[in-house]
Amino acid sequence: MATSAVARETVFALRRQIAKIEGTLPERLAAPAGERPRARADGDAGGPESDIAPDITIIRRGLAVASPDAFLPTGVERLDATLSGGLPKAALTEIHGLETRNAGAVAGFVLSLVSLILRGQRLPVLWIGTSEIFREAGFPYARGLQGMFGIAPEQLLFSEAAKLTDALWVAEEAAKMTALAAIILEIRGSPQRLDLTATRRLHARAQSAGRPVFLLRQAGEAEPTAAPVRLIVSAVAAASRRTIVGPLAGSIGRPAFTVSIGKSRSALPGQFTLEWNPDEHSFEERREERPENSVAVVSASRGRADSAPAPGTVVAFPAVGSPASGDQPSRPQRPAHIGPRRAG
Structure with a gap:
């Protein structure tokens, strides 16, 4: 025994x-x-x-049962339930933007997650990127961090590296530091340096330190990584601003994101539309609303006879007083370069 x-x-x-x-x-x-x-x-x-x-x-592989402290809940009940509690805290999480124009949406979504992490904390967050990334997508606006996400400008630190190799080294060393609340590594495209081995090292460092590492990928194809969760984020049109009397026409409401689960060991693929509440610093799910003039489809009565048969051949007759189709004068031709231009 x-x-x-x-x-x-x-x-x-x-x-x-x-x-x-x-x-x-x-x-x-x-x-x-x-x-x-x-x-x-x-x-x-x-x-x-x-x-x-x-x-x-x-x-055991494939199961996701752990203590609630192991996850970062987004506050959206349906998304958190799909992810078995939320995003893992001590892990590498990939936030993917398929196109360069989604760089702002991806950055805003990650800053929203950082805002959830920093509740009641004053620890700094390190944002790492190459010169190409910051030149193409720019830096987050420091004055807007406080009002939109509740992040003090001094809490967000930046590290600009000349090469991807240097950025990876900084991320691996920073992931070991418990003095940071989170680490953000932003890259562009699908570089060969960011292979499965490099992401495994980042994931292992995040697990050891108990801190999240967010991998932001801009305009790149989805490739195998060690991240347990991959979210694909894109921008979605903001709804009108809500007032006491209803939506304010012509106004711009809260920022919104389309979040798709591209990879998860505990969840099936799904898509969600989230709105960020800058006043409460929380996410809310936007549900598709039925148009005002829409009518619910009603099934046909059982007592009615069968519907009318399909019509046969339809023959068009000229209207009374109008010339026959063969007698209609042809429209004058004009060169294409002087045709009407498409408005705006």
């Missing part, structure tokens, strides 16, 4: 190590009926065995 218990503990330890590398989440399983798991006491390599808790925490 002692040999069997030691072998079982060895298997559990190997499962934990493999799951830690893969980034899967723990599940708590009860011990089999009639058995009490046993393990050697700490610091006693050859001493007697001691009893441990009746349940053992093991990690």
